[in-house]
Amino acid sequence: MAKTLLTTVFFLCVAASSYASPSLRIDKPQHDFGTVTQEDKVEHFFEIENAGDSDLVIEKLVPS
Amino acid sequence: MASSSRLKPGEKGKIRVEVNIRGKFGNIMKTVQVHTNDPQRPQTILSMKMKIKDLIHMKKYKAAEIFSGACKICHVDRGRGRKGFDLFINDCMMCHNTAKSASPLAALRAKNKEDVERAIREGVQKTSMPGWDARHSGPLFEEEIRSLIDYIRPVSKVGQAN
Numbered sequence: 001m002a003k004t005l006l007t008t009v010f011f012l013c014v015a016a017s018s019y020a021s022p023s024l025r026i027d028k029p030q031h032d033f034g035t036v037t038q039e040d041k042v043e044h045f046f047e048i049e050n051a052g053d054s055d056l057v058i059e060k061l062v063p064s
Numbered sequence: 065m066a067s068s069s070r071l072k073p074g075e076k077g078k079i080r081v082e083v084n085i086r087g088k089f090g091n092i093m094k095t096v097q098v099h100t101n102d103p104q105r106p107q108t109i110l111s112m113k114m115k116i117k118d119l120i121h122m123k124k125y126k127a128a129e130i131f132s133g134a135c136k137i138c139h140v141d142r143g144r145g146r147k148g149f150d151l152f153i154n155d156c157m158m159c160h161n162t163a164k165s166a167s168p169l170a171a172l173r174a175k176n177k178e179d180v181e182r183a184i185r186e187g188v189q190k191t192s193m194p195g196w197d198a199r200h201s202g203p204l205f206e207e208e209i210r211s212l213i214d215y216i217r218p219v220s221k222v223g224q225a226n
Binding site for chain 2: 021022023026029030031032035036037038039040042043044046048049050051052055058059060061062063064
C-alpha cells in the first residue's frame, strides 16, 4: 500500500514538471513603512517577476 | 494594481498598493492576496505594516515635556483627581500597553517593587518615561504615587513581605 502511494506521488511530480508553467516570484512580500504621519494614504510598489516558463496572469488582488 | 496583469516568462512588473490611513492611529497591518495562474502557489500574500503618528508625536521630546504645555491636556490632566487603576488607565496606559511604546501592565508586575517605585518617582533615563513624583518636578503627589505602586504592586513574588 505504502509503495503504491509513493509511486503515484512520484508520477504526479514528473507529470507536473514536464509542462511549462508560470511562477510568481516576489522577493520582498513584506513591507514596513516605518513611522508615518497622519496623512490620507501611503503607497508601495511590490516588485514581481514571472520566474516560470509560460505566461503569468494576475487574476485578482484581494485587499483585507 | 499591477502594472500589467500578464507577465511573459522572465518579465518583471510591479504591484501598486495604496493604503488609506485617514483617521487611523497606532500600529497598522494590511495584507493583499494576489491570485494568479501559478499552479504551485495560486495565492500569495503581500503584507505591509506601519506605525501612524500624528504631527505632535513625530518629533523627539525630553521625557518630562509631557507634563507641560499642550501635552499635559492628554498626558496629565485626564488622570487628575484619580488614583490607582483609574489613574493608570488615564495617564499610563497610552504608553504601557501591548503594541505601544512601553511594557504592558503584566510586564510591569513581573518587576521587583523597588524598581517599579524608583521608575515611577524618578523616571527611566534615556527613555520617554519621566519622573512623576512632585519632588522630581512631576505632577503627582505622595498619595497618588502610592496608589499606583499599590495597583502595579508586583504580584509575582507572592508571600514575600515587603
